[in-house]
Amino acid sequence: MSDNEEIVLPFPGPIPSLGVTTHVSSTLLASSMQSLRARGWFERYSALLPQAYRDQVLNTVVGEWLPIDCGEAHYSACDALGLTAEEQTAMGRDAAKRVNESFLGFLVKMARSAGVTPWLVLPRSNALFQRVLRGGGTQVIKLGPKEATIEVVGVTLLSIPYFRRAMLGMYEASVALFAERVHIRSIPVGTSPITERFLMRVHWV
Numbered sequence: 001m002s003d004n005e006e007i008v009l010p011f012p013g014p015i016p017s018l019g020v021t022t023h024v025s026s027t028l029l030a031s032s033m034q035s036l037r038a039r040g041w042f043e044r045y046s047a048l049l050p051q052a053y054r055d056q057v058l059n060t061v062v063g064e065w066l067p068i069d070c071g072e073a074h075y076s077a078c079d080a081l082g083l084t085a086e087e088q089t090a091m092g093r094d095a096a097k098r099v100n101e102s103f104l105g106f107l108v109k110m111a112r113s114a115g116v117t118p119w120l121v122l123p124r125s126n127a128l129f130q131r132v133l134r135g136g137g138t139q140v141i142k143l144g145p146k147e148a149t150i151e152v153v154g155v156t157l158l159s160i161p162y163f164r165r166a167m168l169g170m171y172e173a174s175v176a177l178f179a180e181r182v183h184i185r186s187i188p189v190g191t192s193p194i195t196e197r198f199l200m201r202v203h204w205v
Contacts, residue, residue, distance in 0.1 A: 009123045009140035011153070012130075020154040020195065021135040024071035026060040028095060028132040032074065032166075033058075035094040041081055048077040065134065071157055079162035088162050092169025099132060100174060118175045118204060122148060128174070133157075146179075147203040149187070158194050171200060179204035 011018065036042040049057060053073035060066060078091070122140045129138050129152075136154025143149060150171060157163040168184050176182045187199040 004144075006142040007139065008119070008142045008148075009125055009138070011137045011139045012126050013137070015137075015153055018137045018154050019135045021068050021071075021133050021156050023065040023134040024068055024157070025132040026064040026066050027062050027099060029057060029060055029066065029071065029074050030062050031095040031098040032078070032091065034098070035091050036078075038094075039087075039091075041083075044081055045077050048080045049073060050077075068135075068156060072160070075157055075160045075163045075166075078166075079160050081162075083162070085165055088165035089169035089172070092166030093173040094169075095166065096170040096173035099170075100128070100177065116178055118146075118148075118178045121174060121178060122150075125150065125174075143201075144203075146205065147201070150200040150202060152198040152200075153196060155198065156195050158198050164194070164198065167198070168200060171202060175202055175204055181205050 033042065033045075036045050046054070046058065050073050053070055056066065057070050057074050060070075078088075083091070119142075125138050125140055129136075133155060136152065138153075139151045141149045141151070152158070152167070158167070164186065168186060172182050172184045175184070182202065182204045184200055184202040187201050189197045189199055
């Protein structure tokens, strides 16, 4: 890390102790399925969902924690839809907007009246992360006045290409609540497995 970089949100603990994701929030899956319905993809998705998970995933109740294999079944079925990269990122944006409604609603009101910037929400990333996933964690490094690196570790769902692109959309939507324009992209991490280390670079105006 260079001298002009600053950790504004450290990992919630030593990386080995964070482990990997064990559960996913039913709220996140329900939000994702709502977007599938709105975009006309739900029937194809439900046909691709493995029979062993159909009842538990399709009849999930908002506010529950589901085993991570339910999340893997859901996002693998989404991946099998063959959507474009932009469509997958847009699905992530949709999910984040719904999940953020209650968690970030008061910050949005502050932003409209007091000029709140993304630097108020980015340091809260772990709190938002822990609302949708159990296990793993995230760190945010400030690179400049309007630029940051977000690092996520221990999220096994990141082995699914769809989920990686959806995660870009989730973070983009969260930052966009407090900025006019946002650009976000993933950064290659060399030989590290994607589930051990996933990097995103975000900047805004």
